[in-house]
Amino acid sequence: MKAFVHEQGELRFKNMDEPFADHGLVTVAIRAAGLNRRDLSIPKRRGSDADALVLGSDGAGVIESVGEGVSDVSVGDEVVINPAVRWDENSDAPPEGFSILDGTFTEKIVLPANQVEKKPEHLSWDEAGVLSLSALTGFRALFTKGNVMEGDTVFIPGAGSGVASYLIQFAKNAGARVIVSSRSAKKREQAQELGADKSIDTNSDWPAELKDETVDLVIESVGRATFNRSLEILKKGGRMVVFGATTEDTVELDLRAFFYGQYQLFGSTMGSRQELKAMLDHVSKHQVRPIVDRTFTLDEAEQAMDYLAEGKQFGNVALRISE
The missing domain is CATH 3.90.180.10 (Medium-chain alcohol dehydrogenases, catalytic domain)
Incomplete structure (x- = not known):
């Protein structure tokens, strides 16, 4: 074998x-x-x-x-x-x-x-x-930890990953508005074809690009390169879920800005068998295709x-x- x-x-x-x-x-x-x-x-x-x-x-x-x-x-x-x-x-x-x-x-x-x-x-x-692995990771981050709700605006940095492709579909199925970022124009286009409502260039001025948006939830996996930029565009009291760090693991955090902003930060990884079954039910119900x-x-x-x-x-x- x-x-x-x-x-x-x-x-x-x-x-x-x-x-x-x-x-x-x-x-x-x-x-x-x-x-x-x-x-x-x-x-x-x-x-x-x-x-x-x-x-x-x-x-x-x-x-x-x-x-x-x-x-x-x-x-x-x-x-x-x-x-x-x-x-x-x-x-x-x-x-x-x-x-x-x-x-x-x-x-x-x-x-x-x-x-x-x-x-x-x-x-x-x-x-x-x-x-299984990436869809389960995205499902827990979005639903269990992020508590996404209908009408929320969700921001996903790094639109090209396998997890991001599930997050876009899952969030749209939940009735959320989805915004993604990528350095690649092709990936931004593909994300919108998949269901994202808006895509921005990773190298752009995020606060300027999203000045008319209210971001309720950020699902972060890039790490140091985008963590503080994501926090900057998150609404006061908003939720950020971190499940990965494809760039550097360590970030600098302005604690005063963080606690004055009343932000909520959650860590997430993979998921349980119970969540896997819920994810598979979601995939079948909504005919999600990887x-x-x-x-x-x-x-x-x-x-x-x-x-x-x-x-x-x-x-x-x-x-x-x-x-």
Whole structure:
């Protein structure tokens, strides 16, 4: 069985043993998987003597076998993989022991039965394969933490990411007005085609561009490069949710301006199985379709990693594992 791994400081393909579904486990034959920015960071933080780790947290496929004691899913079921490990019920923060799944850039994976959910029927394999991690992240940030409401204006810096492509659709489904930023004119156009009401150049004067807007909620993931700029255009008493930092992690904050502005700041990451199910219901109800910018084969996994690292994509990058 072929897998794309990080081993001994290098990215490589490796033949792995066929997995076996023991008690409470299921085997998923993966049809498609999704790349995320964490797949780029994992090799950087692992040692040069580290054993083989199969990369990938997102995936979708078909249940090939089930172990004893499994009753919720059956052989032949089409499923998406839950990338959040040991986080079942919604909570203010992930519980002790929470981790993010690895191991989907392979032909088959064995998981606990509660790590899979039924695939939304309207999605293709490529769409389902890129769904879970970024859509769950966006869903929690927008609804659980951001408490988006009908009539809100939501500002999303960095319109091209996979999470942003879900945030735009989810916020519009909730009845919100959506504003995005990007340095790329093409990505600004694509965001508006997806449903954004307004797009601005990241390099523009944000207060001037948004002087006629009242921004109720900012969903931030860029980090130092945009954090204070986002705070500047947020209304007094407004809400900011931060779920990532693609630029530098550390920001300088004017505390006096912050507490006089009565701003509300929330951290967010991933989401629980309860939220995943709510997200999948939302996707099915509103017929949300993930934006797949480009699909690579498993043999092209390293090229796909390079493409994601360039940051030129709008939406998600998929790996086709099998037909």
